[in-house]
Amino acid sequence: MEIFIEPIGKLINEFSKLPGVGKKTAQRYAYKIIDMSESDARAFADAIIGVKRKVKYCSICGNFTEKETCEICSTRETDVICVVKEPKDVVAIEKLHEFKGVYHVLHGVIDPMDGIGPNDIRIRELLARLNDGKVKEVIVATNPDVSGDATAMYLARLIKPLGISVTRLAHGIPVGSEIEYTDDVTLTRAFVERNQL
Amino acid sequence: MEIFIEPIGKLINEFSKLPGVGKKTAQRYAYKIIDMSESDARAFADAIIGVKRKVKYCSICGNFTEKETCEICSTRETDVICVVKEPKDVVAIEKLHEFKGVYHVLHGVIDPMDGIGPNDIRIRELLARLNDGKVKEVIVATNPDVSGDATAMYLARLIKPLGISVTRLAHGIPVGSEIEYTDDVTLTRAFVERNQL
Numbered sequence A, B: 001m002e003i004f005i006e007p008i009g010k011l012i013n014e015f016s017k018l019p020g021v022g023k024k025t026a027q028r029y030a031y032k033i034i035d036m037s038e039s040d041a042r043a044f045a046d047a048i049i050g051v052k053r054k055v056k057y058c059s060i061c062g063n064f065t066e067k068e069t070c071e072i073c074s075t076r077e078t079d080v081i082c083v084v085k086e087p088k089d090v091v092a093i094e095k096l097h098e099f100k101g102v103y104h105v106l107h108g109v110i111d112p113m114d115g116i117g118p119n120d121i122r123i124r125e126l127l128a129r130l131n132d133g134k135v136k137e138v139i140v141a142t143n144p145d146v147s148g149d150a151t152a153m154y155l156a157r158l159i160k161p162l163g164i165s166v167t168r169l170a171h172g173i174p175v176g177s178e179i180e181y182t183d184d185v186t187l188t189r190a191f192v193e194r195n196q197l
Helices: A006-015 A023-035 A038-054 A071-075 A087-094 A123-129 A146-162 A184-192 B006-015 B023-035 B038-054 B071-075 B087-094 B123-129 B146-162 B184-192
Strands: A080-084 A102-105 A137-140 A165-168 B080-084 B102-105 B137-140 B165-168
Touching: A006 A023, A006 B038, A023 B038, A023 B087, A038 B006, A038 B023, A038 B038, A071 A102, A080 A087, A080 A123, A087 A102, A087 B023, A102 A123, A123 A146, A137 A146, A146 A165, B006 B023, B071 B102, B080 B087, B080 B123, B087 B102, B102 B123, B123 B146, B137 B146, B146 B165
Parallel strands: A080 A102, A080 A137, A137 A165, B080 B102, B080 B137, B137 B165
Antiparallel strands: none
């Protein structure tokens, strides 16, 4: 005999598919749903369906949107484009309220080990956006890892000849942390990219 | 402008209602749903709806069931009843494959501080089950805290006069742990409930 009756077992199984959720946590989530009112559970289910039904990708930048073109592409200055790997990177940067330009979401980075080449991510779409001569700078904000760096180098080689400035986010010691506890790679980059005082 | 478009914000909000889930985790879960196929997301939503629609409480013991009477009540010996606070306690005990009797889920414990008296939990239903004279023992497996202990005492006072044995799960040092690190209350109970060797 199964310990859980079928509908509960099914829901636990679904919750287990979420990142970082094990059987025990999935079980707690399922109990919470059972304790909810019928209408609250319905709203939860509708939110899941709704996100699949309504969320599309912006035809210009590739970020999440409900319309053809996203809010950011329709309202902001287009002379600076910040290139990121995924839509969630846009969220992280938007939270700063620092960047006033537009984005370009690659939906991946070049990673030969995973068989992902330049044609598998949205590089062609990025180059097409640079054709009108209005873009002055492309900020490459891919992650500071091997594939993120490789993608940045690749983009720089393509874009610089167009007379557009290509920059990359600075690497270095995180603000508030200590030199003693900074990892070697980061500390090395902090030396290499040191600034004039 | 909101950082998240409406359907994503809504889903993050729903996930935030799960126990122990903050904004950041809810966000990760929402991205996972966005990455799912339409049919997988539909299955997830259906599991939520299904649990609310199909899960009922057993008319005898109060445990979760899809039918009128649960699997345990329909198939097992009824001479020993294990009394627990919540359905999830049944799951914890069933995992042991040790207990062969039936359960009675109180759906709460007596807790005057929270305004929960004996009539607010399923004590009347328990007493009704004892009327046929077949039950020989009632094992009270409420949690070893103030309200759990109080409920156990209350039940013992009601049930013992019926000539039915009332027992309580043993408290003591957890197997595999050390005396040095056992909390004072547990260690005290281990002394009080010490066994003859």
